[in-house]
Amino acid sequence: MDTRVTQDIDTLRIDGNRLWGALMELATIGATPRGGVCRLALTELDRQGRDLVVGWARDAGLAITVDRIGNVFMRRPGRNDSLPPVMTGSHIDTQPTGGKFDGNYGVLAGLEVVRTLNDRGIRTEAPIEVAFWTNEEGSRFVPVMMGSGVFAGAFPLEHAYAARDIEGKSVEEELRRIGYAGEQVPGDHPVAAYFETHIEQGPVLEDHGKTIGVVDAVLGIRWYDCTVTGMEAHAGPTPMPLRRDALQVSTRLMQEVVALAHRHAPHGRGTVGMVQVHPNSRNVIPGRVRFSIDLRHVSNERLDRMDAELRDLAALLAGESKLDIAIEQVSHYPAVPFHADCVAAVRRATDKLGYLHMDTVSGAGHDAVYVARRAPAGMIFIPCKDGISHNEIESATPEHITAGANVLLHAMLERAGVAG
Amino acid sequence: MDTRVTQDIDTLRIDGNRLWGALMELATIGATPRGGVCRLALTELDRQGRDLVVGWARDAGLAITVDRIGNVFMRRPGRNDSLPPVMTGSHIDTQPTGGKFDGNYGVLAGLEVVRTLNDRGIRTEAPIEVAFWTNEEGSRFVPVMMGSGVFAGAFPLEHAYAARDIEGKSVEEELRRIGYAGEQVPGDHPVAAYFETHIEQGPVLEDHGKTIGVVDAVLGIRWYDCTVTGMEAHAGPTPMPLRRDALQVSTRLMQEVVALAHRHAPHGRGTVGMVQVHPNSRNVIPGRVRFSIDLRHVSNERLDRMDAELRDLAALLAGESKLDIAIEQVSHYPAVPFHADCVAAVRRATDKLGYLHMDTVSGAGHDAVYVARRAPAGMIFIPCKDGISHNEIESATPEHITAGANVLLHAMLERAGVAG
Numbered sequence: 067m068d069t070r071v072t073q074d075i076d077t078l079r080i081d082g083n084r085l086w087g088a089l090m091e092l093a094t095i096g097a098t099p100r101g102g103v104c105r106l107a108l109t110e111l112d113r114q115g116r117d118l119v120v121g122w123a124r125d126a127g128l129a130i131t132v133d134r135i136g137n138v139f140m141r142r143p144g145r146n147d148s149l150p151p152v153m154t155g156s157h158i159d160t161q162p163t164g165g166k167f168d169g170n171y172g173v174l175a176g177l178e179v180v181r182t183l184n185d186r187g188i189r190t191e192a193p194i195e196v197a198f199w200t201n202e203e204g205s206r207f208v209p210v211m212m213g214s215g216v217f218a219g220a221f222p223l224e225h226a227y228a229a230r231d232i233e234g235k236s237v238e239e240e241l242r243r244i245g246y247a248g249e250q251v252p253g254d255h256p257v258a259a260y261f262e263t264h265i266e267q268g269p270v271l272e273d274h275g276k277t278i279g280v281v282d283a284v285l286g287i288r289w290y291d292c293t294v295t296g297m298e299a300h301a302g303p304t305p306m307p308l309r310r311d312a313l314q315v316s317t318r319l320m321q322e323v324v325a326l327a328h329r330h331a332p333h334g335r336g337t338v339g340m341v342q343v344h345p346n347s348r349n350v351i352p353g354r355v356r357f358s359i360d361l362r363h364v365s366n367e368r369l370d371r372m373d374a375e376l377r378d379l380a381a382l383l384a385g386e387s388k389l390d391i392a393i394e395q396v397s398h399y400p401a402v403p404f405h406a407d408c409v410a411a412v413r414r415a416t417d418k419l420g421y422l423h424m425d426t427v428s429g430a431g432h433d434a435v436y437v438a439r440r441a442p443a444g445m446i447f448i449p450c451k452d453g454i455s456h457n458e459i460e461s462a463t464p465e466h467i468t469a470g471a472n473v474l475l476h477a478m479l480e481r482a483g484v485a486g
Numbered sequence: 487m488d489t490r491v492t493q494d495i496d497t498l499r500i501d502g503n504r505l506w507g508a509l510m511e512l513a514t515i516g517a518t519p520r521g522g523v524c525r526l527a528l529t530e531l532d533r534q535g536r537d538l539v540v541g542w543a544r545d546a547g548l549a550i551t552v553d554r555i556g557n558v559f560m561r562r563p564g565r566n567d568s569l570p571p572v573m574t575g576s577h578i579d580t581q582p583t584g585g586k587f588d589g590n591y592g593v594l595a596g597l598e599v600v601r602t603l604n605d606r607g608i609r610t611e612a613p614i615e616v617a618f619w620t621n622e623e624g625s626r627f628v629p630v631m632m633g634s635g636v637f638a639g640a641f642p643l644e645h646a647y648a649a650r651d652i653e654g655k656s657v658e659e660e661l662r663r664i665g666y667a668g669e670q671v672p673g674d675h676p677v678a679a680y681f682e683t684h685i686e687q688g689p690v691l692e693d694h695g696k697t698i699g700v701v702d703a704v705l706g707i708r709w710y711d712c713t714v715t716g717m718e719a720h721a722g723p724t725p726m727p728l729r730r731d732a733l734q735v736s737t738r739l740m741q742e743v744v745a746l747a748h749r750h751a752p753h754g755r756g757t758v759g760m761v762q763v764h765p766n767s768r769n770v771i772p773g774r775v776r777f778s779i780d781l782r783h784v785s786n787e788r789l790d791r792m793d794a795e796l797r798d799l800a801a802l803l804a805g806e807s808k809l810d811i812a813i814e815q816v817s818h819y820p821a822v823p824f825h826a827d828c829v830a831a832v833r834r835a836t837d838k839l840g841y842l843h844m845d846t847v848s849g850a851g852h853d854a855v856y857v858a859r860r861a862p863a864g865m866i867f868i869p870c871k872d873g874i875s876h877n878e879i880e881s882a883t884p885e886h887i888t889a890g891a892n893v894l895l896h897a898m899l900e901r902a903g904v905a906g
Contacts, residue, residue: 268723285722289768299873301757301780302705302849303688306747308873313758314744317737324734327726337721338733339770341763348709348759348778358768360721429722453719453728 075484076418078186080475082468085178089467092118092158092174093166102458103166107159107201107212108136108237113244115158119173119198126180128196131255132248135216135226136200136241139255142180144193145485150256152190152482153441154179154474155197156264156433157213161205165460167265167450167467173198175263175471179478191483192258199433200246206231214433216252218440223252257441259408259481262434263470264445265462269453270426277469278416279426279447282409284435285335285362286369286401292319292380295390298345298353313343313352315387322379323359326372333427334372335362359393364427366401402435408444408481415476421469446473495904496838498606500895502888505598509887512538512578512594513586522878523586527579527621527632528556528657533664535578539593539618546600548616551675552668555636555646556620556661559675562600564613565905570676572610572902573861574599574894575617576684576853577633581625585880587685587870587887593618595683595891599898611903612678619853620666626651634853636672638860643672677861679828679901682854683890684865685882689873690846697889698836699846699867702829704855705755705782706789706821712739712800715810718765718773733763733772735807742799743779746792753847754792755782779813784847786821822855828864828901835896841889866893 095115096105105111116138120130123140131139141151156172176196183190199217204210207229209221216226227238241247266272271279296310320338327336340358359376363369377393384391416423426447428435434443448470451461515535516525525531536558540550543560551559561571576592596616603610619637624630627649629641636646647658661667686692691699716730740758747756760778779796783789797813804811836843846867848855854863868890871881 266723267720268725269719269728270723270725273728287722299689300687300850300875301755301759302707302782302851303686303690303875304755304849304873305688305690305752306744306755307751308689308693311744311757313740313761317740320733320737321741324726324731331727332725335721335724335726337731337769337771339721339763339768339772340766341733341761343759343761346760349757349780350759351757352759360769362722429724430720431722453724455720455723 075479078182078475080178080182080468080471082464084181085174085471086464086467088122088174088177089166089170092170096160098163098458100458102460103160103164104162105158105160106162106206107203108206108240108244110244112159116246119158119177122177123196126177126184128180131250132246133217133250133252133255134223134248135213135252136246136248137213137217137252138198140196142183142194144190144482146191147193149192150258151193151195152259152478153195153197153257154261154263154478155199156262157199157202159201159203161203161456163458165455165457167460167462168267168455169202171265171467172263175474178471179475182475189485190479191485194478194482202433207237211431211433211436214436218436219253220436220439253440257437260434260437260441260443261408261412261474261477262432262445263474264432264447265450265455266447266453267430267450267455271424271447271449272453274424275422276424277421277448277466278423278473280409280413280416280423281428281445281447282404282425283364284402284428284431285333285364286366287397287399288361288369288373288395289397290359291356291394291396292359293354293356293392295354296352299351301349301351304351309351310389311351312355312389315383315389315391316355316357318383319380320357322376326375327361330363330368330372333364334368335429362429364401369401399431402438404438404444405442408442411477411480412444412446412473414480415473418476419472421473446470495899498602498895500598500602500888500891502884504601505594505891506884506887508542508594508597509586509590512590516580518583518878520878522880523580523584524582525578525580526582526626527623528626528660528664530664532579536666539578539597542597543616546597546604548600551670552666553637553670553672553675554643554668555633555672556666556668557633557637557672558618560616562603562614564610564902566611567613569612570678571613571615572679572898573615573617573677574681574683574898575619576682577619577622579621579623581623581876583878585875585877587880587882588687588875589622591685591887592683595894598891599895602895609905610899611905614898614902622853627657631851631853631856634856638856639673640856640859673860677857680854680857680861680863681828681832681894681897682852682865683894684852684867685870685875686867686873687850687870687875691844691867691869692873694844695842696844697841697868697886698843698893700829700833700836700843701848701865701867702824702845703784704822704848704851705753705784706786707817707819708781708789708793708815709817710779711776711814711816712779713774713776713812715774716772719771721769721771724771729771730809731771732775732809735803735809735811736775736777738803739800740777742796746795747781750783750788750792753784754788755780755849782849784821789821819851822858824858824864825862828862831897831900832864832866832893834900835893838896839892841893866890
């Protein structure tokens with residue numbers, strides 16, 4: 067490729083207005099009165115959303131492949147079409163009171179990259195693909211990140227097929243009904259590199275005044291159910307020393323969940339989100355308290371230490387109080403470092419484009435976490451207003467939307483190569 | 487009275503088997519499969535219970551008066567019947583999963599005192615009355631301690647009449663339906679002294695190995711609703727320093743509720759019984775937590791200090807965390823010291839009978855608290871197994887049941903005087 071072409075490529079930018087327009091149009095399908103979107107996986111609305119995106123892809127000359135779990139791959143051929151594709155993607159299903167950007171942005175940013183390359187007649191060496199993965203949100207069917215999970219072999223297709231919604235409808239039935247039960251065996255689809263553009267769903271970029279987050283890892287997660295059992299008793303006649311107050315002991319453990327996350331700063335997280343007090347009566351000392359614990363860290367070794375510190379304090383408290391404290395781990399996702407090459411490609415693209423940026427981690431799960439089991443992967447974050455997501459008021463600015471897609475464009479071009 | 491009579495009186499004892507039998511018979515009305523009683527105020531079962539007790543009273547020669555709120559007074563004349571009566575009593579309504587002893591014991595111990603005096607042909611100088619008060623429990627209609635509250639003028643009759651159960655039935659309708667809407671104006675009923683025998687509903691006597699609690703006061707109570715408002719956010723992507731975790735701040739305040747009660751030992755009580763976390767989701771940092779606070783103390787001045795200490799910490803936490811903390815006082819019952827003469831009468835009776843005893847306080851409300859506004863009052867506690875009450879497994883031993891009634895007998899005789 068001569069210098070002229072390189073310069074042309076360096077000045078290449080996506081069309082922010084077109085991308086914003088596509089986001090707003092897709093958001094009309096399942097639009098909620100308060101400005102959000104409700105488009106649950108494999109519903110009629112999901113079908114309409116899928117058809118709209120696939121229609122746009124066909125108009126852009128892309129070839130469509132659908133696998134058995136309904137993941138859709140939209141392919142722009144490379145000069146050497148036998149190379150595995152450089153892929154981007156995300157999901158277009160939403161939470162029941164979701165926003166316009168979560169997932170949808172990653173898919174339409176990929177489509178915008180393709181449209182930009184088409185406009186300029188730029189051919190890549192390797193093919194480029196834009197994917198959307200089935201049922202990332204998990205609001206209607208569990209497990210979450212279902213399509214990318216099956217793709218990555220995290221759980222079998224049959225397991226996903228058998229999942230049912232609260233009306234008893236299965237994933238398999240619903241995939242067939244909406245016409246997205248494809249033929250390809252999930253995972254039988256080589257990928258050279260995978261990038262996912264996403265709103266941050268947190269407040270870090272906004273707090274630091276940055277436009278782009280270069281995501282180098284996804285936090286590991288451990289979920290626990292903790293049950294503290296004391297003895298319920300009347301709040302009046304029971305003097306303090308004779309109490310076996312399950313809430314009193316629970317609050318000490320809840321404090322520790324937060325304290326240990328602070329001790330493992332900056333990447334430790336500790337959250338008690340759910341609490342059930344029994345019998346939950348104003349004048350009865352709680353006899354039993356159940357609560358959730360969510361621990362996260364970018365280092366699996368640190369997560370092990372956080373787990374040990376939690377259990378050490380629980381044992382100490384149980385000994386002191388003579389109350390029973392049961393801690394059951396109910397889920398465990400290891401931390402996932404993204405691939406150095408993909409992270410570097412994102413960082414270089416951001417540098418080249420001159421956006422304010424920072425290295426960051428993803429605290430939430432994304433399809434990229436599963437895809438990373440099959441291919442080198444990386445993520446690009448842009449700020450979302452007040453860090454709010456999974457909410458109808460979820461918001462991102464056109465400037466940030468544009469910036470993230472430009473980073474995606476240049477990261478993908480680096481990995482796919484421009485066919486001079 | 488000559489020495490012989492005095493000696494006879496000193497050796498007078500109630501019939502423990504008869505009292506136990508009456509308790510067991512009354513407990514068959516509304517008996518639950520797990521050994522408890524469900525006899526809610528002003529139900530058909532309450533009518534049956536009332537009719538049984540009133541029938542026994544008539545058989546014992548007592549005259550019945552019912553007031554407009556359904557309080558029943560069962561009178562044994564004195565030699566000087568113009569004197570105000572020495573009264574005992576309690577309630578026979580129960581919690582939905584109540585026990586056999588709460589309330590019922592106080593009423594039937596009074597009946598047993600009368601039966602014992604009848605057996606021995608002992609005449610008292612002042613009349614003796616056994617009362618049962620309407621709707622002490624408050625399970626079906628609020629406010630609690632309704633009958634004694636109206637009697638004492640704590641709230642007006644009309645207020646009580648208008649109270650409705652969840653089916654919309656009013657106290658007034660239900661009183662008329664079961665035939666216990668009497669004619670007497672509540673409170674228009676002089677009382678020389680009032681004693682109430684009750685299971686302790688707490689673990690103190692059992693813990694100290696005592697048979698009788700000489701109750702010298704009832705703890706004052708302050709009830710609060712506390713609301714801590716932060717910002718809900720995704721547990722993964724939100725680093726610890728950027729959180730506004732309503733539960734984290736709440737747990738510090740919950741710890742303080744217990745700590746301040748310990749600082750005001752031995753009569754301080756601090757309980758958080760009820761907690762609501764919003765949105766109560768495993769991976770969402772709580773944005774709002776509401777919880778109840780129950781503070782009690784035997785000293786009103788100490789209660790004021792506990793209140794101030796609670797508010798001081800709340801202000802400190804609000805300042806540190808920048809979260810909103812609202813503390814609303816929703817109820818307030820001042821501490822009630824019982825009358826020195828009645829307390830002394832109980833203590834002397836216990837000493838005379840040789841039971842192991844201790845001075846104690848009542849942490850819970852009882853009809854005696856309201857009656858104390860109208861007359862000198864005192865209470866006699868006996869242990870209940872493991873301090874458990876308001877529960878089908880509530881249990882007391884025949885020995886303790888007998889002992890409490892013997893103390894009642896001698897305390898009442900002291901106050902009423904034996905007509906030689």
